[in-house]
Amino acid sequence: SQQGEEDPQALSIQEGENATMNCSYKTSINNLQWYRQNSGRGLVHLILIRSNEREKHSGRLRVTLDTSKKSSSLLITASRAADTASYFCATSGGSNYKLTFGKGTLLTVNP
Amino acid sequence: IAGITQAPTSQILAAGRRMTLRCTQDMRHNAMYWYRQDLGLGLRLIHYSNTAGTTGKGEVPDGYSVSRANTDDFPLTLASAVPSQTSVYFCASSPGLAGPNEQFFGPGTRLTVL
Numbered sequence: 001s002q003q004g005e006e007d008p009q010a011l012s013i014q015e016g017e018n019a020t021m022n023c024s025y026k027t028s029i030n031n032l033q034w035y036r037q038n039s040g041r042g043l044v045h046l047i048l049i050r051s052n053e054r055e056k057h058s059g060r061l062r063v064t065l066d067t068s069k070k071s072s073s074l075l076i077t078a079s080r081a082a083d084t085a086s087y088f089c090a091t092s093g094g095s096n097y098k099l100t101f102g103k104g105t106l107l108t109v110n111p
Numbered sequence: 112i113a114g115i116t117q118a119p120t121s122q123i124l125a126a127g128r129r130m131t132l133r134c135t136q137d138m139r140h141n142a143m144y145w146y147r148q149d150l151g152l153g154l155r156l157i158h159y160s161n162t163a164g165t166t167g168k169g170e171v172p173d174g175y176s177v178s179r180a181n182t183d184d185f186p187l188t189l190a191s192a193v194p195s196q197t198s199v200y201f202c203a204s205s206p207g208l209a210g211p212n213e214q215f216f217g218p219g220t221r222l223t224v225l
Contacts, residue, residue, distance in 0.1 A: 031211040033211075033213060041218060048211050
């Protein structure tokens with residue numbers, strides 16, 4: 001069964017606005033990762049946050065993690081048309097390296 | 112060029128035929144994975160391998176088999192394809208070392224089973 005669930009399923013914004021996507025999960029995790037997928041391409045890793053971290057930044061990306069609520073958010077600031085893509089959260093738990101992906105949020109940034 | 116390659120890019124296959132999707136990585140990663148991506152269902156893990164010589168079942172392994180004879184290659188075989196296996200298949204790898212691992216994805220294979 002799916003571990004992560006993204007919300008919203010789709011998001012449409014104007015260039016320059018901020019985009020926030022949320023991810024909820026069900027069981028304990030070691031880390032949570034966010035990936036991006038452009039149409040027709042493979043996934044690309046964006047950022048990883050460990051279970052003992054609460055916030056992490058990378059360029060225009062800001063990720064938060066609330067393990068008490070089993071949720072994470074991805075904020076993209078000052079969005080660009082090139083940010084148009086699907087964004088997936090993925091969780092990792094246990095002693096192996098497997099990830100469980102959510103169904104994704106389709107972000108459309110209009111120029 | 113470092114990364115993961117998949118072949119073929121796309122394939123149309125008659126039901127009942129046998130098909131092997133190829134995946135090769137040149138990053139010397141220990142762990143490799145096969146996912147299928149279907150509209151509305153996201154990515155689902157089919158099989159994985161933590162290191163050469165070992166494999167494991169993922170969320171949706173039925174109808175698929177894998178082998179890991181060496182570090183670089185991780186082929187996925189459909190012994191007798193069925194229309195429900197129409198999907199986009201992604202191969203991925205990760206270092207497989209202690210600690211959190213990001214995964215690196217190939218470009219995907221679009222498979223249609225008629």
